[in-house]
Amino acid sequence: MTTDLSTVIRPIASAHGLPNAHYTDPGVHAEERAALLFDEWAGLAVAADVPEPGDARPVEFLGVPLLLLRGRDDVVRVFHNICRHRGMILVSEPRRIEGAIRCPYHSWCYAHDGRLVATPHVGGPGMNTHAGIDRDALGLVEVPSHIWRDVIFVNLNGNAAPFEEAHADLLDRWREFDSPHHHGGADSRFTLDVNTNWKLAVENYCESYHLPWVHPGLNSYSRLEDHYHIEAPGRYSGQGTYVYRQIRGEDGAVFPDFPVLSQKWDAGAEYIALYPNVLLGAQRDHAFAIILEPRGLDRTVEHVHLYYASPETDEALRAQNTAQWKLVFEEDVSVVEGMQKGRHTPGFDGGRFSPVMDGPTHLFHAWVAGKIAAHRQRAVAAE
Amino acid sequence: MNGLDARMRAAHEVGDGPALVALYQEAAETAQSDMACGFFLTHAFVHALESGDARADDLKARLRGMGRI
Numbered sequence A: 001m002t003t004d005l006s007t008v009i010r011p012i013a014s015a016h017g018l019p020n021a022h023y024t025d026p027g028v029h030a031e032e033r034a035a036l037l038f039d040e041w042a043g044l045a046v047a048a049d050v051p052e053p054g055d056a057r058p059v060e061f062l063g064v065p066l067l068l069l070r071g072r073d074d075v076v077r078v079f080h081n082i083c084r085h086r087g088m089i090l091v092s093e094p095r096r097i098e099g100a101i102r103c104p105y106h107s108w109c110y111a112h113d114g115r116l117v118a119t120p121h122v123g124g125p126g127m128n129t130h131a132g133i134d135r136d137a138l139g140l141v142e143v144p145s146h147i148w149r150d151v152i153f154v155n156l157n158g159n160a161a162p163f164e165e166a167h168a169d170l171l172d173r174w175r176e177f178d179s180p181h182h183h184g185g186a187d188s189r190f191t192l193d194v195n196t197n198w199k200l201a202v203e204n205y206c207e208s209y210h211l212p213w214v215h216p217g218l219n220s221y222s223r224l225e226d227h228y229h230i231e232a233p234g235r236y237s238g239q240g241t242y243v244y245r246q247i248r249g250e251d252g253a254v255f256p257d258f259p260v261l262s263q264k265w266d267a268g269a270e271y272i273a274l275y276p277n278v279l280l281g282a283q284r285d286h287a288f289a290i291i292l293e294p295r296g297l298d299r300t301v302e303h304v305h306l307y308y309a310s311p312e313t314d315e316a317l318r319a320q321n322t323a324q325w326k327l328v329f330e331e332d333v334s335v336v337e338g339m340q341k342g343r344h345t346p347g348f349d350g351g352r353f354s355p356v357m358d359g360p361t362h363l364f365h366a367w368v369a370g371k372i373a374a375h376r377q378r379a380v381a382a383e
Numbered sequence B: 001m002n003g004l005d006a007r008m009r010a011a012h013e014v015g016d017g018p019a020l021v022a023l024y025q026e027a028a029e030t031a032q033s034d035m036a037c038g039f040f041l042t043h044a045f046v047h048a049l050e051s052g053d054a055r056a057d058d059l060k061a062r063l064r065g066m067g068r069i
């Protein structure tokens, strides 16, 4: 099915939101999988998921089996998690690779960096070579990946501009935070399993309009007028605040700051949705990344990770911080699930935006509309 | 074979890589043909590779000497 996107790309004052089908139709979902997720730099996981050399972790992204592997050279790579022989799944549980990855089917072996290093009996019993099998050309297939703020981004279709080029302005915007970000560990990660299309989580995250209503706890110190829009058409959008307040323990202790920050960040913080599916927070004393994993048309798993300026931070304060953010993100669940349900209303026109408050959300819709239109055009040209 | 079969099965059961290396090497020593020897050495080599066992290098050299790798 095709959808009419002409109303979406209008100026915000007269624009409509994306049509229902973008949240309820499997055909449109398939288009978006290709055009919005596989053609772009999508968030897949975090490097902290494979902390030690040799760590291997299978992950699925929209049905595609992938393998995160931290080599003994400490480089994190992403591969298709299948054997070059018969396409068998190679690694089915997270584990440490001591030597090589041995395929469970006919035992072809792959090194920590993906090279094919053994093809037992490929030329007959006890004969491990064959002229027709060029091992050098049969290593694991690597997916282009890039790590930024510990998030592993992948471009599954291998057709995007290099990450640093595609996101040069955001990299520049947050250049001051280029110091090491240390994952807080097991107490600093959690997931939320939400019955919504992944886009609604983006749309909700990047606007501040809902804050006083959905997160009333913020009202005492963070009012609407303390927030500003962040708008980079075609790349990212979100919100910033002028009144960021550090979390304090009972004894008044705070987390250490990231080094060499300018004054702007004393009470400033920014929250950005990096299209397509990564939600980021930058603050003086900690950061977070949320990777939205679309599990289907109407189901999203939000993987939340918190980061600090130092590898050693106070455990109790960390737990307090995780609990605080968890509460905030849980408060958003009912609205993104409610909007998803709402998308089954026949004749819903996509909704109208506040011309003043909804700029970041409208930008995301316009990005979706532009990418989908280009994708459809290419499909027509290819016919 | 001195219960070699049973010992191999037990090692496979628990996925004991280093033991498998030794057992397949042992099998190779008593193999009746060059092909059988190559077969068992191949298994010793693969298990050594998988478990990051230092014996992998020697086994590889041996297989190479036999023109089997």
Ligand code: FES
Binding pocket: A083, A084, A085, A086, A087, A088, A103, A104, A105, A106, A107, A108
């Ligand atoms: S499928 Fe992997 S070795 Fe055959």
Ligand SMILES: [Fe+2]
Binding pocket: A204, A205, A210, A211, A214, A215, A328, A332
């Ligand atoms: Fe929210």
